[in-house]
Amino acid sequence: MAATPPLSIEDRIRALLGAMTLDEKVGQLWLRQGDGGTVSDALRSAIRGGRVGGILNEVDPEVTRELQRLATEESRLGIPLLVGRDVVHGFETVFPIPLGLAATWNPDLVESCSRVAAEEAAACGVNWTFAPMIDIGRDPRWGRIAETFGEDPVLTGTLAAASIRGFQGETLADPDSLAACAKHFAGYGASEGGRDYNSTPLTERELRAVHFPPFRASVEAGVASIMPSFSDVDGIPATANPFLLRQVLREEWGFDGLVASDWNAVIELSVHGLTEGDREAAREAALAGTDMEMASHAYTDHFQSLLEAGEISEAHVDEMVSNVLRLKLRLGLFDHPQHREQIRGGPRLDLAQEAAVQSLVLLRNEHDTLPLNRERIRTLAVIGPLADEPYEQLGTWVFDGDPEKSQTPLQSLRQTLGDTTVVRYARGVETTRSLGRDGFADAVEAAQAADVALLFVGEESILSGEAHCRAELELPGAQAALIDAVERTGTPIVLVVLAGRPLALTDVLSRADAVLYAWHPGTMAGPAITDVLLGDQAPSGRLPVTFPKSAGQIPVYHAHKNTGRPPTPETVISIGDIPVAAPQTSVGNTSFYLDAGAEPLFPFGFGLSYTRFEYRDVRVSPEAVPLGGTVTVRATVQNVGAVEAEEVVQLYVRDPVASATQPVRQLRGFQRVRLASGESREVAFTLHTDDLAIVDRDMRWTTEPGTFFVGIGGDSRAPLAARFEVTG
Numbered sequence: 121m122a123a124t125p126p127l128s129i130e131d132r133i134r135a136l137l138g139a140m141t142l143d144e145k146v147g148q149l150w151l152r153q154g155d156g157g158t159v160s161d162a163l164r165s166a167i168r169g170g171r172v173g174g175i176l177n178e179v180d181p182e183v184t185r186e187l188q189r190l191a192t193e194e195s196r197l198g199i200p201l202l203v204g205r206d207v208v209h210g211f212e213t214v215f216p217i218p219l220g221l222a223a224t225w226n227p228d229l230v231e232s233c234s235r236v237a238a239e240e241a242a243a244c245g246v247n248w249t250f251a252p253m254i255d256i257g258r259d260p261r262w263g264r265i266a267e268t269f270g271e272d273p274v275l276t277g278t279l280a281a282a283s284i285r286g287f288q289g290e291t292l293a294d295p296d297s298l299a300a301c302a303k304h305f306a307g308y309g310a311s312e313g314g315r316d317y318n319s320t321p322l323t324e325r326e327l328r329a330v331h332f333p334p335f336r337a338s339v340e341a342g343v344a345s346i347m348p349s350f351s352d353v354d355g356i357p358a359t360a361n362p363f364l365l366r367q368v369l370r371e372e373w374g375f376d377g378l379v380a381s382d383w384n385a386v387i388e389l390s391v392h393g394l395t396e397g398d399r400e401a402a403r404e405a406a407l408a409g410t411d412m413e414m415a416s417h418a419y420t421d422h423f424q425s426l427l428e429a430g431e432i433s434e435a436h437v438d439e440m441v442s443n444v445l446r447l448k449l450r451l452g453l454f455d456h457p458q459h460r461e462q463i464r465g466g467p468r469l470d471l472a473q474e475a476a477v478q479s480l481v482l483l484r485n486e487h488d489t490l491p492l493n494r495e496r497i498r499t500l501a502v503i504g505p506l507a508d509e510p511y512e513q514l515g516t517w518v519f520d521g522d523p524e525k526s527q528t529p530l531q532s533l534r535q536t537l538g539d540t541t542v543v544r545y546a547r548g549v550e551t552t553r554s555l556g557r558d559g560f561a562d563a564v565e566a567a568q569a570a571d572v573a574l575l576f577v578g579e580e581s582i583l584s585g586e587a588h589c590r591a592e593l594e595l596p597g598a599q600a601a602l603i604d605a606v607e608r609t610g611t612p613i614v615l616v617v618l619a620g621r622p623l624a625l626t627d628v629l630s631r632a633d634a635v636l637y638a639w640h641p642g643t644m645a646g647p648a649i650t651d652v653l654l655g656d657q658a659p660s661g662r663l664p665v666t667f668p669k670s671a672g673q674i675p676v677y678h679a680h681k682n683t684g685r686p687p688t689p690e691t692v693i694s695i696g697d698i699p700v701a702a703p704q705t706s707v708g709n710t711s712f713y714l715d716a717g718a719e720p721l722f723p724f725g726f727g728l729s730y731t732r733f734e735y736r737d738v739r740v741s742p743e744a745v746p747l748g749g750t751v752t753v754r755a756t757v758q759n760v761g762a763v764e765a766e767e768v769v770q771l772y773v774r775d776p777v778a779s780a781t782q783p784v785r786q787l788r789g790f791q792r793v794r795l796a797s798g799e800s801r802e803v804a805f806t807l808h809t810d811d812l813a814i815v816d817r818d819m820r821w822t823t824e825p826g827t828f829f830v831g832i833g834g835d836s837r838a839p840l841a842a843r844f845e846v847t848g
């Protein structure tokens with residue numbers, strides 16, 4: 121007799137739905153906050169009664185084991201629980217914040233970090249992470265820019281897919297895999313004024329062209345779940361937005377995973393002013409396509425009444441429940457609800473160090489101040505509030521990070537230089553925010569006695585992340601004054617900036633001989649920074665986001681539109697250039713600021729090395745390609761300096777004439793290459809004409825025939841000197 125084939129996931133969903141009561145169905149739609157390391161009687165009875173679909177923020181392995189045991193052994197149908205947690209940039213081992221990871225421009229590395237995070241979290245019973253966060257971050261005032269992969273849709277989409285592969289492993293059913301959750305769909309990064317939770321009055325074109333692509337890439341990478349954003353998207357909050365959740369996500373992209381709300385976002389629909397009360401909020405969110413409700417319980421409270429009144433159909437509820445069950449089945453939770461006892465895995469601290477090294481961006485290096493020559497430096501001053509802060513170097517979203525594991529820059533420098541160099545430490549200011557100057561004298565004394573002063577400045581962890589936005593972007597507290605005081609000693613200054621966002625360093629830049637931007641590098645900040653400062657590794661991070669001169673210059677990003685009056689070097693004047701009582705004229709005027717010009721402080725893609733790379737022979741073949749064909753763009757890149765180093769080669773494309781205006785340039789590809797001193801290499805990028813698609817006048821992704829300009833270089837200023845034609 122032939123063996124019965126195993127039931128498909130869809131068959132199993134149907135069988136379960138057939139056996140479930142309405143209460144049990146609605147229970148699956150609630151993602152309940154855990155009890156914080158214990159299991160209360162109320163939670164116990166809710167799980168036994170099938171009234172909970174998932175738990176978030178419970179990571180004690182004993183507790184998660186007990187929760188799953190209750191669900192699978194003591195509830196009527198034995199349906200396991202989703203166990204969710206924000207595993208954002210590591211679990212116990214903390215990697216750089218996502219913005220720092222993005223500065224590596226290294227998808228393989230990002231994938232490995234997510235893999236390690238998944239293994240560590242899965243060993244505690246977590247099976248679902250609310251990551252990656254793939255909102256486009258173009259406003260450094262927004263605290264959550266720290267969680268983004270920066271300003272660019274292609275870089276973000278590529279790293280999103282890599283991170284999802286890392287979290288989800290080869291198959292979701294592997295006990296070491298976490299279901300990923302791409303968030304926050306969509307446009308959250310455009311919060312007005314960079315103020316968190318603020319409205320996002322985005323046009324459909326802007327959504328489709330800029331904010332959707334990373335989500336699309338995530339769906340293509342098989343992301344298990346999606347979280348709608350908190351925000352009001354052009355009048356319809358995302359949690360109740362059928363255009364986003366039904367039309368685009370399900371119908372256009374064919375997503376068949378789970379849509380889970382953000383924290384209390386369902387009941388906040390009434391605070392937004394979209395609905396009156398929780399019952400209506402539940403109805404609107406459910407009908408729009410939010411399957412599961414996080415934290416609040418409007419679904420469990422009101423679905424019975426909504427069904428009775430015919431405002432929601434049971435078929436609709438079944439569809440929502442199916443999306444929850446499908447994820448549980450894909451995760452294999454029915455077959456192995458319990459986690460492994462042991463973490464499986466390879467090197468963790470090594471990986472954390474490598475990720476931190478590659479995330480460091482050298483912004484300035486006058487007179488080759490870096491790398492430090494350890495033979496010549498007898499005394500090194502280590503100054504600043506972030507030189508020795510095991511917790512602050514970890515960054516935002518590190519619920520499970522262990523500061524005890526952190527290796528700080530001061531510790532590493534002492535360890536590495538101990539025998540040859542005197543390391544003098546002076547904190548200078550208590551915290552990054554302190555205004556007190558009592559510590560200045562010590563710092564000045566340390567600098568006076570030193571050959572070089574390293575200043576570890578920036579922002580503590582809590583100054584970025586959710587709800588921690590700033591209106592100004594300078595170094596907070598008395599740090600700029602501390603830099604001034606140290607500068608007066610005449611000792612060369614190296615700034616190492618740890619921060620969760622781009623800071624406007626305009627005023628302090630010229631006071632420093634070198635500036636290394638370190639973001640929040642995580643557990644291995646110390647060894648990574650030490651390696652780069654001492655030249656054991658050349659810096660190879662590149663900015664994933666444009667650095668503004670001041671907050672007033674925001675938004676400033678590389679893929680902006682041309683406008684009808686683009687600035688040119690001849691037209692950009694400064695406020696002092698205008699003659700007194702000058703008459704008004706519109707002739708020759710262009711788009712720039714009188715007090716900040718047209719250029720940012722540092723462009724997207726920028727980063728120095730200890731060597732220099734030269735680009736030549738940028739060429740395209742063929743020079744004309746029909747729709748559906750491919751072109752290859754090539755360049756020769758050479759390391760013309762003395763040390764081996766890695767370069768991030770970037771490809772930019774411009775579609776200069778289209779049915780809807782396009783940015784002046786867009787990143788279309790990148791590669792990290794390692795080149796020995798003197799070595800040249802040909803790099804090639806193959807572009808399919810689909811890669812040149814734009815959101816056309818009718819909101820469709822289309823490649824329009826015509827001329828395209830291309831360039832390859834080391835940052836977003838690469839000249840677009842080559843061209844090709846796409847023929848119809």
Ligand code: BGC
Nearest residue numbers: 176206250303350382383586
């Ligand atoms: C954040 C989400 C996060 C959730 C659960 C919310 O406040 O917006 O990104 O996943 O909390 O912690």
